[in-house]
Amino acid sequence: MTIPAEAFFLDRSSDTPLQAQLRRQIIAGVLEGRFRAGEKLPSSRRLAQHLGVARVTVAQAFAELVATDYLVSRDRAGHFISDGIAPLPLPTPTPAPPGGFDWPRLLGARFSQTERTDRVPDWRRFRFPFVYGQADPALVDHAAWRDCAVRALGRREFIPLTGDLYSEDDPELVDYIARHILPRRGIRARSDEILLTLGAQNGLWLAAQVLLGPGRRVAVEDPCYPGLRPILAATGALLLPQPVDAEGLAPGTLPRGLTAVFTTASHHSPTNTAMPEPRRRALLARAAAEGFAIVEDDYEFEMSFAGAASPALKARDADGAVIHVGSFSKSVFPGLRLGYMVADPRVIREARALRTLVLRHPPGMLQRTLAHYLSLGHYDAQMNRMRAAYAERRAAMEAAIAALGLTPAGQGGGSSFWMAMPAGRASAPLAQELRLHDVLIEPGAPFFARPEDGAGFYRLAYSSIPAERIPEGIARIAAALRA
Known part of the structure; x- marks a missing residue:
């Protein structure tokens, strides 16, 4: 990847020499991790043209950075970020100082307060992801x-x-x-x-x-x-x-x-x-x-x-x-x-x-x-593959649910099962416990106008889990319920 010339600028009102400004920008980019080992710098001609300076100014800056191991020069290829300098560790964020602009008053958090917190962005790392709406790339x-x-x-x-x-x-x-x-x-x-x-x-x-x-x-x-x-x-x-x-x-x-x-x-x-x-x-x-x-x-x-x-x-x-x-x-x-x-x-x-x-x-x-x-015709072919795969997964889930005594609360088709918890049990703690066992389920609370009405339900979907993993995943749910 070539670092664009537009990533650099010079402040002509500064007392710092232009060549030094360019060197400092490249060094800062390396230390902050913005410029990475192996990335190519713009040619000295291109960068000089963009900055409005003599080409020798850029060439001298590059030469000094090669001497200090920030850059490496390759014949007929140009200058590249060296792998000899490690980026500095990111600083710990400091809390915002008191005062400052009052964004909360203007924004009112009208939209951010509706963000769902039950989603698991890294669901793919779980072996048994019974989450709805995700795809199986194999299909x-x-x-x-x-x-x-x-x-x-x-x-x-x-x-x-x-x-x-x-x-x-x-x-x-x-x-x-x-x-x-x-x-x-x-x-x-x-x-x-x-x-x-x-x-x-x-x-x-x-x-x-x-x-x-x-x-x-x-x-x-x-x-x-x-x-x-x-x-x-x-x-x-x-x-x-x-x-x-x-x-x-x-x-x-x-x-x-x-x-x-x-x-x-x-x-x-x-x-x-x-x-x-x-x-x-x-x-x-x-x-x-x-x-x-x-x-x-x-x-x-x-x-x-x-x-x-x-x-x-x-x-x-x-x-x-x-x-x-x-x-x-x-x-x-x-x-x-x-x-x-x-x-x-x-x-x-x-x-x-x-x-x-x-x-x-x-x-x-x-x-x-x-x-x-x-x-x-690719869409119809994909739909046929999905129907066949989903029918197999649905049969596997239906059999496992029946064999292990879990309780469906819904009916009909679709790519998921709507399930009921045992009396007096809530699904949110169950979902947290199951994550420790590599299983993802969807608690029922977010589906209801009053979240407490959904405490006794959860959803199991099978669009993103292979049929052969379903019985063990359902068995882990049943074991967690028994425990």
């Missing part, structure tokens, strides 16, 4: 994805991708979603009814922002996806948590005067319950009669292990009341962060305008690469 065709990226980088396609799409999306990706992805959910949509998003999280945020505000009332399932409540709360709307039962959200118990209802009808998060047809029809009828919107998070539609999946709520939406939010994060890989919103063109126009204010559009390179991945 992703790396060569196919790389080939699609190379296609997008071809000269014919790369030139338009270098431009700013303003508020628009890749027409090839939108077309494929309209003609192939949505019909699998029973949805028919035109291009002006589709907006690309940075995953489902971004789609839910856009829907909340265009629908809600102070004084408006929104119903949300309880328990629900933990990232949803902070999104809704940030709008200033009144959140009305609605308990779910064995059939999901109950439309008949919804309060009056709602602006919107947020639901995961395909597979309820986190219990995996699928909303039956009578409730779907009742929810759509109430939305049409009372004028509230339905925001449908298409949670794990593709992963149905409890019979044929029902069409999406949007598929039965004769009145246009449903905003459908989908994502490729679970079906391709989470790091992709691409999804879509399907809604009435007037909703899409508002959401597109808001998206333009924040990020213009998702990266064009990613959009076109995904378009190739879909259209060349």
Whole structure:
């Protein structure tokens, strides 16, 4: 790696000679660890041109640093950071002095206080990671994805991708979603009814922002996806948590005067319950009669292990009341962060305008690469691999849970099991104990509006753990519960 010339500057108002300033900057970079052994310095000609000094000034600075072992010189290659000088240890951070600028007063910690603390960023180091939403790289065709990226980088396609799409999306990706992805959910949509998003999280945020505000009332399932409540709360709307039962959200118990209802009808998060047809029809009828919107998070539609999946709520939406939010994060890989919103063109126009204010559009390179991945059949091949692998893992987990006497609390398909703790036991201490035994589980508290209501539940997912490890991981959970 070559250190850019722009990393250096000279202060001509200083009494320190220019050559000495340059030497000190290079020495400081080495000692602070910013410049690392083996990295190449800019050529003396390039650096002199950037700094506006004579080339001999740079050459003399380099020569002195070679003599003191900070640099090494290689014939016809240039100057490189030496490995003879070790960086200094990082100093211990000192607490901020009293006084100073009062950022807490201005910021109010409105958003940082919603950060989740139950996530484990280094989950891969655990041998039994029963964590939801993470990918198994072995199920992703790396060569196919790389080939699609190379296609997008071809000269014919790369030139338009270098431009700013303003508020628009890749027409090839939108077309494929309209003609192939949505019909699998029973949805028919035109291009002006589709907006690309940075995953489902971004789609839910856009829907909340265009629908809600102070004084408006929104119903949300309880328990629900933990990232949803902070999104809704940030709008200033009144959140009305609605308990779910064995059939999901109950439309008949919804309060009056709602602006919107947020639901995961395909597979309820986190219990995996699928909303039956009578409730779907009742929810759509109430939305049409009372004028509230339905925001449908298409949670794990593709992963149905409890019979044929029902069409999406949007598929039965004769009145246009449903905003459908989908994502490729679970079906391709989470790091992709691409999804879509399907809604009435007037909703899409508002959401597109808001998206333009924040990020213009998702990266064009990613959009076109995904378009190739879909259209060349790699997506369908990956879905077949994932379904086969997940079916094997689900069978292994189901058998282990039954054999060891653990208690499922949910039903249906999806890539996880919703579990109940023994009476009087809480899942958070269990999760902490299991980490010592190389096992990760997800406690139930973050899923509930009142965390204490989730103390007796936990979630076990199998998307990122091989089938052969599942029985031992479940056995460790059972042993911890017995202990």
